[in-house]
Structure formats: structure tokens, C-alpha cells
Amino acid sequence: MTVAVPPFQRLVDEHWRDVARLAFALAGPQEGEDVAQQAWVKALAAYPSLVDARNLRSWLLTITAHTATDHHRSRARRPRPTDELPERAVPPAETTDDRLWEQVRALPERQRTAVVLHYVADLAHTEVAAALGTTAAASRRLVSDALTALRSQLGTDLHEVGS
Amino acid sequence: MNPFDLALRRLDERLRPPRLPIGDVSYALHDTGLGQLVLAVAEPGTVVACSYDDEAAVTEHLARALSPRVLRRPDRLDTLRRQLDEYLEGRRRNIDLPTSTVLATPFTQNVLEVLRSVPYGSTTSYGDVARAIGEPQASRAVGNALGANPICIVLPCHRVVRGDGSLGGYAGGAEAKHFLLELERGS
Numbered sequence: 607m608t609v610a611v612p613p614f615q616r617l618v619d620e621h622w623r624d625v626a627r628l629a630f631a632l633a634g635p636q637e638g639e640d641v642a643q644q645a646w647v648k649a650l651a652a653y654p655s656l657v658d659a660r661n662l663r664s665w666l667l668t669i670t671a672h673t674a675t676d677h678h679r680s681r682a683r684r685p686r687p688t689d690e691l692p693e694r695a696v697p698p699a700e701t702t703d704d705r706l707w708e709q710v711r712a713l714p715e716r717q718r719t720a721v722v723l724h725y726v727a728d729l730a731h732t733e734v735a736a737a738l739g740t741t742a743a744a745s746r747r748l749v750s751d752a753l754t755a756l757r758s759q760l761g762t763d764l765h766e767v768g769s
Numbered sequence: 770m771n772p773f774d775l776a777l778r779r780l781d782e783r784l785r786p787p788r789l790p791i792g793d794v795s796y797a798l799h800d801t802g803l804g805q806l807v808l809a810v811a812e813p814g815t816v817v818a819c820s821y822d823d824e825a826a827v828t829e830h831l832a833r834a835l836s837p838r839v840l841r842r843p844d845r846l847d848t849l850r851r852q853l854d855e856y857l858e859g860r861r862r863n864i865d866l867p868t869s870t871v872l873a874t875p876f877t878q879n880v881l882e883v884l885r886s887v888p889y890g891s892t893t894s895y896g897d898v899a900r901a902i903g904e905p906q907a908s909r910a911v912g913n914a915l916g917a918n919p920i921c922i923v924l925p926c927h928r929v930v931r932g933d934g935s936l937g938g939y940a941g942g943a944e945a946k947h948f949l950l951e952l953e954r955g956s
Contacts, residue, residue, distance in 0.1 A: 610832075610833065611832065611837045612829065612832060612837070613794075613828035613829060613831060613832040613837060613839035614792060614832075614837055614838050614839055614840055615796075615828060615839055615840050615841045616825075616828070618786070618787070618789065618840070622786050622787055623781065623784055625787070626784040626785070626786075626787070627777065627780060627781070627784065630780060630783075630784070631773075631780075635783070639785065642787055643787050643788065646787045646789055647789075647790060650789065650790065650792060650838060650840075653837055653838055654836060654837055654838060702776075703776045703779055703780070706773075706776050707776070725771050725772060725773045726773055726777060728771075753772065756772075
């Protein structure tokens with residue numbers, strides 16, 4: 607049996623900013639838009655067979671996080687050119703915000719996903735745990751480890767981080 | 770407090786809405802002299818709605834009756850919008866696109882079928898329509914069915930008036946019905 611779900615456009619109107627934020631935080635300025643785009647296409651394809659319509663926001667954000675993870679892994683597998691323009695491969699971060707997002711992306715995968723789902727996507731630890739296939743206690747630990755790492759990387763540059 | 774708060778507020782200015790593929794149902798909001806209409810096609814292009822109701826009500830109905838993959842895609846409604854504008858300017862007599870009354874009940878579908886034999890510029894009465902569907906006592910039910918027409922203007926329910934010649938009801942209001950009948954009369 608299928609459940610009554612709202613017209614898909616309503617999800618887009620209500621949640622596109624959350625999805626775009628999350629994709630940006632997990633995949634960065636260039637790739638973030640692609641990740642968000644892919645996540646919406648996946649969600650649209652899966653929508654008619656959705657069996658639980660109670661938390662559509664969390665459903666969308668989980669799809670986005672998984673899309674970002676897949677994206678990250680497929681990039682990591684791709685061979686990298688080694689002798690070309692090594693100094694310019696990564697443009698230097700200009701602002702404190704850019705440095706923050708860069709350090710977030712440099713976190714270990716599960717820490718990164720947990721801290722971003724919790725603070726950027728505003729999901730509760732139980733929802734973060736469901737997205738990561740773990741427990742709420744483990745989610746808390748991942749988020750706290752991530753904040754510790756960010757603070758030590760960013761030093762006093764970013765007093766807004768976890769004060 | 771959220772440690773990312775300030776960075777997120779600055780991030781929001783850089784975000785852009787997604788470009789979505791075509792779903793199962795595409796719709797548009799179309800402003801006309803009669804007010805805002807919600808237009809919808811079942812892909813790849815069967816007209817299923819031309820409604821005076823609001824966006825939320827129409828899209829919920831579409832999601833329930835057809836598919837929840839309902840997306841706002843004004844580009845998919847370009848032909849219908851152009852033909853409607855031409856009709857409302859008196860430069861066109863019929864909307865020349867495939868239609869489906871899938872949003873209507875079987876009784877309403879029967880009633881709407883009768884409209885095919887009511888040409889541009891003419892009118893008929895609720896009683897005549899009731900007789901045409903073989904239910905001569907049902908003129909009140911016919912009125913309700915016409916009021917539930919999911920494809921107003923395209924299926925010309927405005928051409929049905931009271932037996933005494935007075936206008937009767939209309940989903941878009943009496944003024945809109947009067948305008949459409951005058952338009953078709955060529956005045």
C-alpha cells in the first residue's frame with residue numbers, strides 16, 4: 607500500500623535550501639551543486655514508492671548525505687594527474703568561512719557526515735544515527751570528535767566554532 | 770549554540786535552487802484577466818487541470834489522483850498558456866490539446882462529456898444537460914458536477930446557464946462567467 611505524500615514540488619520549495627547547504631558543506635562549492643542536483647533526481651525517482659512519509663526532510667537529507675559520500679568515494683578512486691600544476695590544483699582558501707568548510711571536508715568521512723548532519727542540516731542525534739547506521743551515542747561521539755579536530759585545526763581564527 | 774551559525778548565514782547567499790527533471794505531472798500558475806489559474810498536464814502533455822482553486826489544493830489533488838511526482842514546470846505549459854491567452858483575447862475558439870478528466874468523478878465525467886456538443890458562442894441549460902445524460906431530475910447534481918470541472922475554460926462549463934436565462938454559478942465567480950459568455954458572443 608502506498609501512503610499519501612504531498613506533491614513533490616512542496617518538498618522542493620520547503621527543503622531546497624537545506625539540501626543545498628548540506629551538499630555544499632559535504633562536497634564543497636564546486637561539487638556541492640552537482641551533489642544536490644543528483645540527490646533531487648534520486649529522491650524524485652524513489653518518491654512514488656516511499657513507504658513512510660512521516661519525516662520527509664530527514665529522508666531528503668539522508669539521501670543527500672549518501673550522495674555526497676558516494677561522490678567523494680568515486681572522486682577518490684579517480685586517478686590524479688601528478689606532475690601538472692601541483693601548486694594550483696587546490697586554490698587557497700580566501701576567507702575564514704572557506705577555511706572552515708575546507709577543514710570540514712578534510713575530516714574523516716563519518717565525523718564529517720555526522721557533524722554536518724547535526725549542525726548544518728540540524729538533525730537530531732537519533733536521525734544522524736539512522737543516516738549513518740549507528741547509535742545516537744556514537745553520533746554524539748563523532749560530532750564531538752569532529753569539533754575537537756576543527757578547533758585544533760582552525761585555532762583562534764574561528765572563535766565561533768564550538769565556543 | 771550552533772558553531773556553524775555565522776558561516777551558514779553567509780553560505781545561504783550563495784545557494785541556488787535545483788534544476789529538476791520532468792516529473793509525471795507538470796504545472797504552472799498563469800495570471801489572466803480572470804485571476805490566477807493553476808494549469809497542469811500529465812506528461813507528456815495531456816491537459817488535466819485548468820483551475821481557479823489555489824496551488825496547494827490543485828497540486829494535492831494531482832498528487833493523490835495521478836502521481837506525487839508533481840513539479841512546477843511552466844515551460845511544459847507554454848502551448849496551453851498561449852492558447853488560453855489567445856482564447857481570452859477572442860482570437861481562438863477552442864483549446865486544441867488532448868485532455869483528460871481523470872481528476873473528476875465518473876458522474877462529473879459524464880456531465881462534462883455533454884459539453885462537447887455545446888459549440889462556441891452558444892449556451893445550454895442545467896436541465897438540458899441532465900436530460901442529455903438520461904437523468905432528467907438531476908439538474909442540481911449537474912450544477913454541482915459542472916462546479917467540479919477540473920479543466921475550466923478548456924471544457925466550457927461556463928456555457929451552461931439556468932433554464933430562465935440567468936447565469937447560475939461558476940467556479941471562477943459570476944463575473945468571470947459573464948465575461949466568457951460575452952467574449953464568445955463577440956461583444
